[in-house]
Amino acid sequence: MSDTNTGGKAGKLRILIADDHPLFRQGVRALLAGSPDMDIAGEATNGEEAVSLAAALEPDVVLMDIRMPGLNGIEATKRIVGKQPKVRVLILTMFQDDSSVFTAMRAGARGYVLKDADEEELMRAIRAVAGGEAIFSPNIAARMIDYFAMTRPAAREELFPELTTREREVLYLIADGASNAEIALKLELSGKTVANYVTNVLNKLQVEGRSEAARIAREARLGGGGAE
Template identity: 45%
Template sequence: MSNRLRVLLADDQFLVRAGIVSLLGLDPGIDVVAEASDGEQALKLVASHRPDVLLLDLRMPRLDGIGVLTRLREDQDPTPVLVLTTFDDDEQVVAAMRAGARGYLLKDVTLEELTAALRQVAAGQRYIQPAITATLVAHFADPEPAEPPAYIPRLTDRELDVLRLLAAGWPNRDIAESLHLAEGTVKNHVSAIMDKLGVRDRTKAVLRALELGLLSRS
């Protein structure tokens, strides 16, 4: 039985699709099982091929990426979606994540980052490019008034410092240098943050913190 990752690619530009297929072909663990040139075709191919991940552009004819995400969310077991697009404006990023995207990348990413993102999304995790995470933070910096959540975990000042740098996409080593801490200490803080927020990875920690308004607090 093959362990190769089965990817469905949806993009309206032929040359872009050809380039992505060619690049992904360099990874022996990934198969592009089908290609779609519009949103309606993407939905049909998802239903017939049941890929591990849908690699989806947002601007497409007939049905755009947000529409595809919205329709897929109606499935009992929706295919995980990784958005790969040229658009990094706040509204597109937030709309895609709210519509159910598991990850969001810009088309200037490296092949290494793209393949890592595909595997992470297929494994049920989220993957957001650091620059996009910063966009989400900026969008939620001044949230609309809303009913407060029933419970907001208490993070220490140092944990909040670490969380803010996590949200900016910094790796542990750079966080340690910035805060004058040992890298092992930073790892402990990251683990404590994820435990308190009830999540299992760094991206979910940032998204959960945004939902709770933790990153907008002084």
């Protein structure tokens, strides 16, 4: 069952907690209760409840776990942000792999903090996200910097000399798991134009599908070699 406290003192940030572990929710609740500028708007135990309560309660920030029963936190984030762009989602999870981080960001999350963060770090992250900033746990931020330094330098065009600059951008986004629609949004292109670029990439790399193209791109970026 979810707690749907619709109250909230004037001037306080209203926080919705979405996590399927009662003890963790209890700990976060106790932490926020001691903060003079935050109030618990409600609690959700799964993704479906998070989406429903976000719509009903209109919190300032949703603290979102990733792995929950039924609808996961990534999909819940996408639905919430899609319908309520003013609601800020802060991912609070134990998962720190690149796939989880970048998928959460593409879904619309504004921050990504690990559950082993100390109290000060979590409170700072909540306030930052509520204020419109993007924030990450220090080790997550460091890994993101390393990732983009490795995968996006201009010199990396030598990996796929047969591709144009735009085609390489499309290929790298495919490797990151982006759909055509997400690529179109990221690069500010039409869906038809993206589809044409994808076709060109597959033809030039002589692969049958985007999964194989993604694999080649990931291997090339990690190993420094080109496509076979």
